[in-house]
Amino acid sequence: MSLISAQTxxxxxxxxxxxxxxxxxxxxxxxxxxxxxNGAGKSTFLKILLGLLDPTSGDASVLxxxxxxxxxxxxxxxxxxxxxxxxxxxxxxxxxVTHMGRMSGLPASAARERAADVLRHVxxxxxxxxxxxxxxxxxxxxxxxxxxxxxxxxLLLLDEPTNGLDPAGRDEMLQLIxxxxxxxxIATLVASHLLGEIERVCTFLLAIDAGRLxxxxxxxxxxxxxxTLAVEVEDGAEALAGRLxxxxxxxxxxxxxxxxxxxxxxxxxxxxxxxxxxxLALVRxxxxxxxxxxxxxxxxxxxxxxxxxx
Amino acid sequence: MTPPEPMAAGPAPGxxxxxxxxxxxxxxxxxxxxxxxxxxxxxxxxxxxxxxxFGLGRSxxxxxxxxxxxxxxxxxxxxxxxxxxTAGPVASRVGPGITYDNYLWSSGILAVIFLAxxxxxxxxxxxxxxxxxxxxxxxxxxxxxxxxxxxxxxVGLLIVTxxxxxxxxxxxxxxxxxxxxxxxxxxxxxxxxxxxxLVYALLLATVGMAxxxxxxxxxxxxxxxxxxxxxxxxxxxxxxxxxxxxxxxLLAINAIxxxxxxxxxxxxxxxxxxxxxxxxxxxxxxxxxxxxGGVGIYTWRYQRIQP
Numbered sequence: 001m002s003l004i005s006a007q008t009x010x011x012x013x014x015x016x017x018x019x020x021x022x023x024x025x026x027x028x029x030x031x032x033x034x035x036x037x038n039g040a041g042k043s044t045f046l047k048i049l050l051g052l053l054d055p056t057s058g059d060a061s062v063l064x065x066x067x068x069x070x071x072x073x074x075x076x077x078x079x080x081x082x083x084x085x086x087x088x089x090x091x092x093x094x095x096x097v098t099h100m101g102r103m104s105g106l107p108a109s110a111a112r113e114r115a116a117d118v119l120r121h122v123x124x125x126x127x128x129x130x131x132x133x134x135x136x137x138x139x140x141x142x143x144x145x146x147x148x149x150x151x152x153x154x155l156l157l158l159d160e161p162t163n164g165l166d167p168a169g170r171d172e173m174l175q176l177i178x179x180x181x182x183x184x185x186i187a188t189l190v191a192s193h194l195l196g197e198i199e200r201v202c203t204f205l206l207a208i209d210a211g212r213l214x215x216x217x218x219x220x221x222x223x224x225x226x227x228t229l230a231v232e233v234e235d236g237a238e239a240l241a242g243r244l245x246x247x248x249x250x251x252x253x254x255x256x257x258x259x260x261x262x263x264x265x266x267x268x269x270x271x272x273x274x275x276x277x278x279x280l281a282l283v284r285x286x287x288x289x290x291x292x293x294x295x296x297x298x299x300x301x302x303x304x305x306x307x308x309x310x
Numbered sequence: 311m312t313p314p315e316p317m318a319a320g321p322a323p324g325x326x327x328x329x330x331x332x333x334x335x336x337x338x339x340x341x342x343x344x345x346x347x348x349x350x351x352x353x354x355x356x357x358x359x360x361x362x363x364f365g366l367g368r369s370x371x372x373x374x375x376x377x378x379x380x381x382x383x384x385x386x387x388x389x390x391x392x393x394x395x396t397a398g399p400v401a402s403r404v405g406p407g408i409t410y411d412n413y414l415w416s417s418g419i420l421a422v423i424f425l426a427x428x429x430x431x432x433x434x435x436x437x438x439x440x441x442x443x444x445x446x447x448x449x450x451x452x453x454x455x456x457x458x459x460x461x462x463x464x465v466g467l468l469i470v471t472x473x474x475x476x477x478x479x480x481x482x483x484x485x486x487x488x489x490x491x492x493x494x495x496x497x498x499x500x501x502x503x504x505x506x507x508l509v510y511a512l513l514l515a516t517v518g519m520a521x522x523x524x525x526x527x528x529x530x531x532x533x534x535x536x537x538x539x540x541x542x543x544x545x546x547x548x549x550x551x552x553x554x555x556x557x558x559x560l561l562a563i564n565a566i567x568x569x570x571x572x573x574x575x576x577x578x579x580x581x582x583x584x585x586x587x588x589x590x591x592x593x594x595x596x597x598x599x600x601x602x603g604g605v606g607i608y609t610w611r612y613q614r615i616q617p
Contacts (some may be wrong), residue, residue: 050447052617072348080447086440088367103355103448105347114341121338147444152341184338309557 003029003155003187005047009058011044011211021211022058027189031181033202033219034191036158041211042191043083046157049189050080063154076104079148083159083191089133093124093143096132097150098103104151111150118146122176138169145176149186156180156188162197174201229260231271232284243274262287320534342448351555352454355445359462362551364469372431376466379424383417384474391481410480410499411577414471414510419563421514422539424470425463429518437526443617460519460605467511468504495569506571513567513597516604539563546582558587560596569593583592 005095008022019041036042047053049062050072060067065074087096094115101111119128120141127135132143141161148156161168161177178201181188198205206221207214215222233240237253244251247270250261260267268285275282364380384451390408408416436442445455479496486492517538522531542562549558559565559582572579573590 052443052446072451075447076345076347076449080444080446082443082447086444088435088439088441090372090435095367099354099358100321100444101447102358102447103351103450105345105351105449107344107346107350108340108354110341110343117339151345174437180338184340194561 002026003032004060004062004097004189006045006060007058009045009048009060010056011053012042012047013044019070020048021209022054023208023211023213025206025213025216027204027206027216029187030203031178031188031190031201033193033205034189034197034208035198035205036191036193036208038193038206041195042193042208043159044104044211045208046080046159046189046191049076049157049163050078055165063133076151077154079151079153079156079186081148081156081158081161083163085140087117087132087135088141092131093119093128093135093139093146097128097143097146100147101150104236105242106151114152115151118149119143121149137164138166138172141169142164142171144177145173145180149180153186156186158190160192161190161193170197177201209292226263228288229262229267229271230284230286230288231258231260231275231282232274233258234283236280237276239278240274242278243278244271247274256283286304324439348449348451351449352458355455355458356462357448359432359459360465363432363462363466376424376428376470379420379427380470380473381469383420384477386417387413387474387481388478391477391485393428394481394485408500409577410475410478410506411575412580413475413478414506414571415473415564415580417474418567419511421467421470421510422536422564425467425514425518426532426535426539428466429463429522429535430525432463432530433519433522434526434528434531438528440617442615446617452612452615453609456523456609460515460608463515463519464511467515468507471507471510472504475507479503483485502575502577506575508562509570509574509597510567512568512601513563513570516608517563517603518605520608520611523608523615550582550586556588557589557592559583560592563600566593566597566600570597584605 003023003049004027006023006025008024009020010018010022011020012018020040023041023045034045036040044053048055048067049058051074053066055069062074063077065077067074086298091099097115097119098111101114102108106114119142124139124142127139128257132140135143136206139273141164143159145161148158158177162173163175174197177188177190181201186307189196190202199219204217205219206216231240233256235256237256237258241251241253241258244258244267249267249270252259260271271285312361358480361367364376365374388428401527403575414421417595436445438497442455446452479499483489483492483496486495518535521534521538523536527532539562543564546558546561546565549561550556569586569588569590572583573593578584
């Protein structure tokens, strides 16, 4: 049984806005990244998986349950962290997470115990007794994650979990997601427009653009080494590129970096000698990997791709 | 691929903040206990909403209006009971005093205040803070959420209407020369006490909740509820003065409630109902239409709302 499957899943919002365009995919448990620009259809996809939105056409199932007919059963097994704020300011973190536990059908005592557990797990300690209204964005994001975990779900759906967080907060949230997915074995689907973050925590990647699936593959295949060597030098990149070209290599300068095609043989010696002869200061020499941005750069329009990579 | 480690990972003790050393990370534990499902969730939401209706578990400020309404509504019953207890049955000859018949009509405005303040509290907060998304993504159905909230408002209003009557009940019982006989006499009024409270609570709650479901803004909902009750009251008085007949009485929610109470439980009619010459079915049918219509609009709204 696959974790999530969709067959020609299409959703059209009123006003003829096509959010999902015959999406077909099959996903196995793991930490799955769902990446795409804003408006690519990520949130719509999550809402359909939860049974909150009925798809216009096509089918989807989560944990083997049909999203149209068995929404209640899915929601009992799934934890959802929405993108937007969703916390009442007048309750404390403990009260709210306990309440949400009870909304999942946990008995009162179990809900209290689980709330204390998950709040500690997400790193809320003394603050959890204060009203949520006084929390920082980082603390609110933690409470949102805690309420998604309180009923020990089989699947976590996280919509832009690092939204509004500072760099340190992002690191902590990503670390939490990674722990939740790997140590506790809760399958996790993380929707994000930030490729760099997805890359750091996920094992499998779904890339969607304008409601269509661009690619679905293990993350490793996205970041394989390429045959390109990147040489960064202080000044003189143009001269170096010229030198290498005349030495028979395919090289091109862009800014301070010279990209050298390394498909045939080892150009390292040639590069080293050329730099030495020109008397340049070498900053960096590395084999280029595919980057997730390339995915969008290749298939989407260039402007969009640069937004994605932000 | 390895991110920096700002937090303690794995079984390492504690978190690297002020609590380091005090809290030991025993890792995540799964949950294998019972899952009670939808019914338990609805019941829990009902109880939580009823508590919220009275500001319980909230700040002191949240308790002012609900308990103020309850207190002021009970005040006449307390005073009369105190007079009965100290001066004895003499007081009953002073005037008609407070009876089960006229209490709810006289204190009706306090139930409306309770409704206008707390119905937007029960629904508006979840709309405004978008907590609704979370409710709808749990084991609850939309209709479950709506009904649990409505039931909490009905019971909340029932407390505000019935509690003062029960004080009156106790006052009358203890004022009797023979306590046991007094209790037995008063016991006969119990169906009327609960029944008339329920009539007011049902009518007020459905109207108030149907209005509150439409706006996340608390002030708008409160104003709209007050307007419906006050405008209805003023309009029926105006129209009847203009000679449109007694039917315009049915524009006022409280008058409908009073009419139903009078039709079902008898006793003395109060307010404009006393002077109006309307058949019982007019009150009963209007009340049923208001409740059914109100619940219909309310559930329709929650079925189609996009959280």
